[in-house]
Amino acid sequence: MPLAAMSAVVVLVLSACGGGGGGGASQGGVFADCKTNPNTCNSVPPDQLRQGGQITFALEKNIDNFFLLSSGGAVVDASNALRPLLPYVYGVQPDLEITLNQDVMESVEQTSDNPQTIVYKIRPEAAWSDGTPVSADDFIFTWRYQDATTCPGCAPANTAGFNQLASVTGSDGGKTVTAVFASPFADWKNLWSSGTPLYPAHIAAQQGDYTTAEGLKKIETYFSATVPTWSAGPFQVQSWENNVALTIVPNPRWYGATKPKLDRVVFRVITDATQAPIALQNNEVQVIFPQPQVDLVEQVAAIPGVSQFQQLGLAWEHIDLNLRNPFLAAEPLRDALFLAVNRQKMIDKTVGQFNPDVVPLGSNVLLPDQDGYQDSYAALGATGDLEAAKKILIDAGYTGVGTALVTPDGQAVPTLRMRYTVGNAIRQSQSEIFVAAARQLGVDFRIQTLDDLGGVLSSGDFDAIVYAYVSSPFPFGNAQQILVTGGGNNFAGYSDPRVDTLLNEAAASTDTAAGIAKLVEANAIIADASFQLPLYQKPTFLAVRNNVANARSNPTLDGPTYNIEEWGLRAP
Amino acid sequence: MLAFATRRIVGSIPVLLVSSFVVFLLASLAGNPLGPLLARNPPPPPQTIAAETARLRLDDPLLSRYWQWLTGLFHGDFGPSVISTLDIGTELGARFLVTLRLIAVAMLVALVLAVVVGVVSAVKQYSITDYSATFLGFLFLSMPSFWLAILLKQAGIGFNLALGDQVIFTIGEATPNFQGSFWERIGDVAGHLVLPTISLALISYAAWSRYQRSSMLEVLNSDYVRLARAKGLSRTTVLVRHGLRTALIPLTTVTALDLAAIISGAVVTEQVFQWRGMGDFLLNAIRTDDVYATMAWLLVTATVVIGFNLLADLLYAVLDPRIRYA
Numbered sequence: 001m002p003l004a005a006m007s008a009v010v011v012l013v014l015s016a017c018g019g020g021g022g023g024g025a026s027q028g029g030v031f032a033d034c035k036t037n038p039n040t041c042n043s044v045p046p047d048q049l050r051q052g053g054q055i056t057f058a059l060e061k062n063i064d065n066f067f068l069l070s071s072g073g074a075v076v077d078a079s080n081a082l083r084p085l086l087p088y089v090y091g092v093q094p095d096l097e098i099t100l101n102q103d104v105m106e107s108v109e110q111t112s113d114n115p116q117t118i119v120y121k122i123r124p125e126a127a128w129s130d131g132t133p134v135s136a137d138d139f140i141f142t143w144r145y146q147d148a149t150t151c152p153g154c155a156p157a158n159t160a161g162f163n164q165l166a167s168v169t170g171s172d173g174g175k176t177v178t179a180v181f182a183s184p185f186a187d188w189k190n191l192w193s194s195g196t197p198l199y200p201a202h203i204a205a206q207q208g209d210y211t212t213a214e215g216l217k218k219i220e221t222y223f224s225a226t227v228p229t230w231s232a233g234p235f236q237v238q239s240w241e242n243n244v245a246l247t248i249v250p251n252p253r254w255y256g257a258t259k260p261k262l263d264r265v266v267f268r269v270i271t272d273a274t275q276a277p278i279a280l281q282n283n284e285v286q287v288i289f290p291q292p293q294v295d296l297v298e299q300v301a302a303i304p305g306v307s308q309f310q311q312l313g314l315a316w317e318h319i320d321l322n323l324r325n326p327f328l329a330a331e332p333l334r335d336a337l338f339l340a341v342n343r344q345k346m347i348d349k350t351v352g353q354f355n356p357d358v359v360p361l362g363s364n365v366l367l368p369d370q371d372g373y374q375d376s377y378a379a380l381g382a383t384g385d386l387e388a389a390k391k392i393l394i395d396a397g398y399t400g401v402g403t404a405l406v407t408p409d410g411q412a413v414p415t416l417r418m419r420y421t422v423g424n425a426i427r428q429s430q431s432e433i434f435v436a437a438a439r440q441l442g443v444d445f446r447i448q449t450l451d452d453l454g455g456v457l458s459s460g461d462f463d464a465i466v467y468a469y470v471s472s473p474f475p476f477g478n479a480q481q482i483l484v485t486g487g488g489n490n491f492a493g494y495s496d497p498r499v500d501t502l503l504n505e506a507a508a509s510t511d512t513a514a515g516i517a518k519l520v521e522a523n524a525i526i527a528d529a530s531f532q533l534p535l536y537q538k539p540t541f542l543a544v545r546n547n548v549a550n551a552r553s554n555p556t557l558d559g560p561t562y563n564i565e566e567w568g569l570r571a572p
Numbered sequence: 573m574l575a576f577a578t579r580r581i582v583g584s585i586p587v588l589l590v591s592s593f594v595v596f597l598l599a600s601l602a603g604n605p606l607g608p609l610l611a612r613n614p615p616p617p618p619q620t621i622a623a624e625t626a627r628l629r630l631d632d633p634l635l636s637r638y639w640q641w642l643t644g645l646f647h648g649d650f651g652p653s654v655i656s657t658l659d660i661g662t663e664l665g666a667r668f669l670v671t672l673r674l675i676a677v678a679m680l681v682a683l684v685l686a687v688v689v690g691v692v693s694a695v696k697q698y699s700i701t702d703y704s705a706t707f708l709g710f711l712f713l714s715m716p717s718f719w720l721a722i723l724l725k726q727a728g729i730g731f732n733l734a735l736g737d738q739v740i741f742t743i744g745e746a747t748p749n750f751q752g753s754f755w756e757r758i759g760d761v762a763g764h765l766v767l768p769t770i771s772l773a774l775i776s777y778a779a780w781s782r783y784q785r786s787s788m789l790e791v792l793n794s795d796y797v798r799l800a801r802a803k804g805l806s807r808t809t810v811l812v813r814h815g816l817r818t819a820l821i822p823l824t825t826v827t828a829l830d831l832a833a834i835i836s837g838a839v840v841t842e843q844v845f846q847w848r849g850m851g852d853f854l855l856n857a858i859r860t861d862d863v864y865a866t867m868a869w870l871l872v873t874a875t876v877v878i879g880f881n882l883l884a885d886l887l888y889a890v891l892d893p894r895i896r897y898a
Contacts, residue, residue, distance in 0.1 A: 064655040071609060071620045072656045148617050155620040155656075157612075225657040238749065242663075243848040245748035266748055271852070272843055278722075279743045282729045452603055452861075454610025470613045481614050488615030 029307025030546050034553060038094040038311065044549035049261045049568030055548055056266040057081075057287040057561070058276045062243045063269075067223035069145055069196055074157035079195075080289070080559040081246050081267040084235040085228055086197035087126060087134050090189045092473045092556040094311070096369045098189055103256030104134060104232075110188070113510045115166065116181040118188055124175060125255040128200050129231045136170020136177040137201035139192060141210045141219075143168045143179075146196065151216035158196065160477045161185045184508040186515045187474035194558045195472075199223060200230055234260050234565035243269055254565075261568035277543075280306060286548050289560055292541035297354040300543045308543040310355050313555030314367065314471045317427075317535040319434060320492040325463050327413050332396035333405075333443070334530040335380075337464075339392065340437040342384025347536055349433065350426040354539075361534035364526050365479040365519045367471055368537070372516035376527035377534065386440055393441060405442035415444045416463035419456060422449035427466050430535065434464065457491040465491075468538060473556055476507040476515055483526060494531050498522075546570075576889075577882060584878045588871070595870050596638050596863065603861030605654045606630070628652055641867060651864030660868045664853065668872060670745065671849035674841065675834055677765065678772035683827065685777045690784025690823075691816060694792060705781065712778035717837050721771040721844040728767050739763050743846040768845040772837055776830065783826050787819040821891045828884030832877045 034041035063081055065073035087104040100108060106121040126134040144150045146162035166182040181188070192198055201210065207222040208215030227240040234256055235248035246267040250260040270276045273290040277299045280288050290296060292310060300308050321328045321337065328334060343360040351358045361367075362375025393401045397408030405413040418435050420427035428447075435445040445464060450456045453467060469489065472478045481487045484503050485495040502522035509515035526532065542553040542560055550566040605628050609616055629637050629652065641651045650660035689709075693702045712720070728740035741747070741764045750760050791797060792815055800810045839851030846852075850869060857865035 065657050071612075071616050071624065074612075148619060152619050153623055155616070155623045157616060157620070158614055159617045160614060163617075241748055242666075243852075244744060247749045264749070268743070268748065270743060270846055271856070272846065275743060275844060275846060278725050278729070282725075282732060282740075282742050283738060284741060284743055452607040454607035454612070455604040458610045467611075472614070478614065489613050 030544065030548070031307045031309035031542075031552070034309045034311070038553070039097075041309075042307075042544075042548075042550060042552050044568065044570060046258070046261060046566075046568070048571060049549055050571045051261055052263045053261075053569040054264050054266060055262060055287060055551075055567060055569070056268050056285040058270045058279065058285045058289070059246075059267050060271060060273055060276075060290060061269070062271065063240075063246060063267075065224045066226060066228060067199070067220060069142060069156055069199065070220055070224055071155045071157045072224060076557065076559060079557060080561045081248075082228070083194060083197065083233070083558070083561055084248055084265070084564045085231040085233045085237065085251075086199070087138075087232040088192060088194045088197040089120060090193040091562055092194065092554070092558045093562075094552060094554045094556075096367070096473050096556065098193075098473055101194075103234075108189075110510065113184070116184045116188070116510055118179045118181075120177040120179070120192075121172075122175045122177070123255070127232065127253060127255060128202070129236055129251055129253050131253070132200065132202045133174060134198065134232050135174030135201070136168070137174060138198040139177045139179070140168050140170070141201035141204050142192065142196070142198055144210050145216055145220070150211065151213040151220075153213060154216050154220050160481075161187060161191045162196075165191075184510050186476040186507050186509045186512065187472075190472070190474040190477070193474075194562070198232070200232070203230055234258070235265065238264060245269060256565060258565045260565050265564065265567070277303065280543060280545065283545065286545045287551055287560065288543050290541060292351075292354060292539055294354045297541065305546050306543055307546055308541065309553050310357070310539040310541050311553040311555045312357065312368070312537040313540040314473075314557075315468045315538040316361055316367065316471060317430070317466060317468050317538060318361075318364075319430070319464060319466045319533045319535065320462075321531050322460055322463050322465075323493040323495075323531055324460055325416070327407065327411075327416070328463060330396075330407065331530065332392050332398070333413070336389040336392045336441055337434075337438055337443065338380070338530045338533050340384060340386050340389040340441055341434055341533065342437065343533070343535055345384060346430050346433050350429050351536065351539060358536045358539060361536050363523050364483065364532055364534055365523045366475055366516070370473070370475060372513075372520055374520050374523070376520075376523045380527055380530070384437065386437070389441055400442050402440060403442050404444075413443055415446050417448045418445040418464045418466075419448050419450050419462045420466050421453050422451050430466050434466070460491065460493065466535075475519060476503075476509075479503050479519055479522070480507050483522070492531050494526075494529065496525060496529065499525050577886060580882050580885070584882075587878070588874055591874060592642075592867060592870060593638060596641065596867055597634065599861075599863045599866045600634055600637065605861045605863065607861065627656065628654065641864060645871075650868045653865050654860050654862045658865075660865055664850070664868050664872060667849050667853045670847055671835075671838055671842070671851065673745075674768060674772065674847060674849060675831075675838055678769050678838075679776065679827065679834065681769055681773040682776040682780060683823075685773065686780035686784050686823070687816075687820070689777075689781040691788050691811070691819075693781070693785040694788035694819075695811065697789065702785075705785075709778045709781050712774045713782075715775070717771060717775055717840045718844055720774060721767070721841060724767045724771050725844075740766060742767065745847055768841050768847060771845070772834070772841045775837055776834055779830070780823060780826065784819065784823050787822045788815060791815045791819040821888065824891060825884040825888050828880045828887060831880040832873075835873060835877070 030042045059077040059081060061075055061077040063078045067073040068079055068082060088101055089105055089108060090098050091101050092098055104123060104126045106123050108120050111117050111119050122134055143162055143165055146156045146159050148159040148163040164181050164183050164185045165179055167180045169178050204210050204219045208218035210216055210219055228237055231251045234251055234254045236251040238247045238249040240246050247264055249264045268285055270279060276288040276290055277296060279285045281303045300306060321334050323329055347358050362377045363373055366373040390401050398405055400406040418431045420431045431447050435447055438445050456462055469482060480503050482489040483494060484500050499522045502518045506515040506518035540553060540555045544551050547570045549568050549570050551560055554560055554562045606624060609621060609624060625631055644651055648661055653660050689705050693705045696702050725742045728742060731740050732738050745764050746761050750757055797810060797814055800814050839854060842849045842851035843855055854869045857869060
């Protein structure tokens with residue numbers, strides 16, 4: 001028996017070492033045209049799909065909370081799995097285009113600028129699976145939950161925009177909804193969109209009165225903990241095993257144009273991302289959507305019959321300098337530090353190893369795929385120009401440049417702290433490159449890891465820090481949060497009245513083009529301040545077995561399941 | 573013996589209390605359960621942070637939180653998880669059964685393998701069989717469990733490909749929402765059980781087979797075995813009745829004492845094979861700075877380990893009359 005066991009081990013080792021070969025980020029297969037046609041790639045017409053079948057999608061996190069509007073439920077994985085049940089007004093396409101959900105809505109129109117008034121017309125046939133129409137009541141209930149005043153004890157994920165609504169009223173038997181804003185809100189399309197979808201008011205009303213704090217609290221608890229038996233989307237829940245899988249099947253009362261071809265979709269919880277490619281290889285899952293890493297990308301590339309695609313997403317890495325630090329409050333030092341950093345080198349040593357498309361990002365407020373994007377950092381450098389950086393310091397009166405920096409008023413610049421999240425190898429490399437560049441200017445940074453990013457950011461316990469923001473297809477509110485004085489995500493303490501005015505005006509603008517022009521103008525001022533250096537857009541990663549049709553990458557919160565009703569299996 | 577067991581149980585209560593207090597302090601001070609919420613982009617409204625702070629009792633002093641947790645245990649309340657919908661007690665109960673199944677089967681397989689290989693190695697000391705078993709024992713002993721698990725997964729996939737059918741699975745305890753007959757369901761569960769069981773069993777087997785070998789050698793060289801042979805008893809009777817029975821005593825206690833190590837191994841095994849047991853529960857709790865979930869895991873695990881240590885002592889006394897009568 002020991003000999004047999006020894007043979008088995010040899011077989012195991014050989015089989016583990018073999019079967020692969022190759023590597024690199026292959027982006028071909030069924031995703032071959034995704035770069036040029038992100039909204040239509042991997043398409044197969046419905047009549048060419050197999051009728052029936054099952055697709056299993058790997059989720060990286062368990063669905064701990066079924067209420068996507070609450071802080072506990074606003075998680076990408078839960079959103080991917082639950083959106084097929086929920087009606088919403090606007091969705092976001094893979095190319096970041098915001099489109100009306102025509103399955104649910106007939107039309108949406110801004111009928112007045114002052115006060116800003118939006119009229120939503122719901123399709124007559126739009127209904128929940130128990131036959132109750134999708135109506136104004138659903139809009140009113142979800143507004144009340146997210147308006148920040150009706151239920152102070154509730155924990156909504158976001159209140160932006162909902163807290164600016166003066167009224168939401170129904171007419172036309174509940175099929176017309178009129179929303180009036182107390183103050184203008186440029187990102188109005190973000191309300192009741194796929195990020196904050198509608199929940200059934202008639203189910204909520206069974207738990208409590210949604211116009212009162214007590215009622216809303218009960219409703220929040222109910223929706224958070226209860227597996228939905230209802231649906232107003234193309235699928236409905238068949239079964240849920242906590243920590244294991246959510247199974248959805250076609251909703252027989254689905255009123256939309258495209259009827260699902262699949263018998264079921266299983267969302268399988270695989271919390272260890274390194275195990276997902278093995279499950280894909282063994283055909284236990286057919287779709288995975290993990291964070292890309294070099295090893296993972298190469299591992300998937302070696303699996304026969306599998307296609308992968310990386311798309312530059314909405315999350316972007318950046319280095320922030322803490323303006324509360326008296327030494328970093330001096331702009332020449334910040335200018336010199338950012339000029340000395342070579343962003344391309346950072347990319348080449350990290351994400352560039354598995355995605356050659358990643359390039360330095362040039363804006364703090366818009367991403368390259370969004371209208372109005374301009375590179376505000378091209379002229380400012382961040383190319384590792386040490387001589388130019390040293391000249392800035394010398395011209396400003398600093399001494400000890402290149403050895404031990406001393407400020408113009410004679411103070412030695414002390415050792416500062418560069419922080420990143422422990423265990424994040426990419427950010428470790430970025431920190432090391434930044435620290436090495438600073439050292440050549442005579443500024444000593446000590447790298448210090450952190451395991452509580454939220455705590456460190458909110459307390460300002462850093463001198464420099466590298467982390468990521470998740471941007472939004474709705475850019476105005478996002479810019480306010482990260483750059484306006486006192487903004488919820490303005491962790492570096494940046495404050496400039498000119499920027500405040502521009503961004504607040506942009507967020508209150510009912511003219512999108514004018515709003516974007518203000519964003520661009522503000523970003524030039526922000527870039528000139530050299531406190532937040534955008535590095536690059538983080539890629540997202542989608543891999544599917546080649547028989548999966550119509551599934552494609554969507555880097556937004558809508559995720560790859562944005563068109564799940566179209567998914568199917570290629571006919572053999 | 574009852575007095576001995578009672579003394580041991582009572583003596584373990586202060587150990588549990590002190591260890592729970594230390595872990596509570598460390599876990600509470602090590603992380604910030606609100607961290608992920610504070611880092612969100614867009615930021616949650618202040619009312620949400622306030623509501624979560626109150627729910628997780630973060631406004632209360634540390635000692636007060638510990639006291640609330642301790643007294644809550646008597647009412648079956650394990651405290652609030654960072655996951656607002658999670659009932660720690662219910663979740664832990666379900667996961668305990670999953671881990672128990674994995675550990676029980678793995679221990680059984682490991683024990684059978686260890687006894688057989690240990691005895692054969694001892695009987696055929698310094699033969700090629702003995703050398704092979706020794707080599708394998710040390711190989712598995714030195715192999716990181718996660719690496720062994722990955723190798724097994726690849727072997728399983730290779731087996732499926734060779735068979736042209738999917739009979740071995742690499743994740744989970746069973747196929748979710750499985751459609752099929754009773755026997756097909758049994759096959760599905762077995763297909764999910766085989767790799768994690770082998771992975772966990774091989775590591776314990778390695779150490780135990782070494783114990784069994786040395787124990788068996790010691791017994792085979794003892795005077796009473798020589799006497800039994802001299803009296804003309806058959807080789808099988810000497811080996812099984814007089815040799816193996818005595819040589820099993822040390823392994824029995826080692827097995828009970830090794831439970832803590834097996835639970836540690838199960839943490840890795842459950843993670844790699846995505847079993848939703850106690851190990852996966854612990855890793856999630858640590859990852860999310862979930863103090864009360866961590867405490868619940870510690871309480872259950874510490875109780876089981878203390879219980880098995882006591883069991884080892886009692887078993888030793890039962891199996892070895894010299895201890896019992898001492």
